[in-house]
Amino acid sequence: MSNDWPLFEVFIRSRAGLEHKHVGSVHATDARMAIEHARDVYTRRQEGVSIWVVRSSDIMASDPAEADSLFEPARDKVYRHPTFYAIPDEVKNL
């Protein structure tokens, strides 16, 4: 039966102020049921305060075969990391 139901990806915000993180997926007939299923499957141990669901088929994903051209070029550009600055002593909590 659940094989007939579309798949939804589930995102949970663990605490106010934090971002929603992908935690898994559920089968459901509609978005409302997906929220309920996500609540029942992924927040049983107080993991969250907010749930997003989105149909898996609505997610556009990058092609793993293109990973080389998409992500390799960043490898030799270490200067993009903000690690070349001396941090003044006065600056706390950076």
Added chain:
Amino acid sequence: MSGADAQTNTEASNDARLRYLLRLGDTSLVLGQRLGEWVGHSPALEEDLGLANLALDLVGQARLLLTYAAEIEGKGRDEDALAFFRDAPQFTNLTLAEQPNGDFAQTMVRQFLIDAWQLEIYEGLASSTDTRLAAIATKALKETRYHFRFSSSWLVRLGDGTEESHRRAQNAIDGVWRFTDELFAADEVDEQMAAAGVAPRLTDLQPRWSARIDEVLREATLRRPANVSYQWHGKRGVHTEHLGHMLTEMQHLQRTYPGAQW
């Protein structure tokens, strides 16, 4: 009022309170056990967990209510003794709660009708003069709001779904509607608790329950069956044959190994 009269009154009211708590607790316990029977058999993994969650909420409510009942009873029993060492005639749950799971539609219809009932009961009890009962009801109300959301959305999904799901949902309602008369039939226990401000008056709750049910049934394109005059008396300990079979399984371990723990 003489001292003796006052004492008799207190005893009478304590007895009514005990019986009232047992009814509420037994209804949650029996319904929770029924839902637990679905575990491992649900149509989908997600529903399996969903039903188990409802079951655990209900057993949790039963635990709080029966613990309180056991204290009022004052015979040294605890909630486990009440759950596992009473026989069917001593259980005073609503007859509707003990009805077998049947198919998924039957389970959801039973759930929906009782969820709507518990919503009204717990809302009323949240402002009970009995502060301990009010606290239990306030906690249970949050859970019950979710239960009702869960079961009513299933009612709509099934009723307004395919031809088969509609037929099954309608059959389910037709099959158990005769047990709903008991939900709001007040007896001396209910009267006494209402008069003492402990419990809401059932006659006040009935129209609200009815309106809530009608609203969902309309959306679900389901027909509300006609009321039947025959009344069931689960809350007086007179049960359908199903409760005994259910208890045999529920109580098996504690009856075989009394006091077993893990």
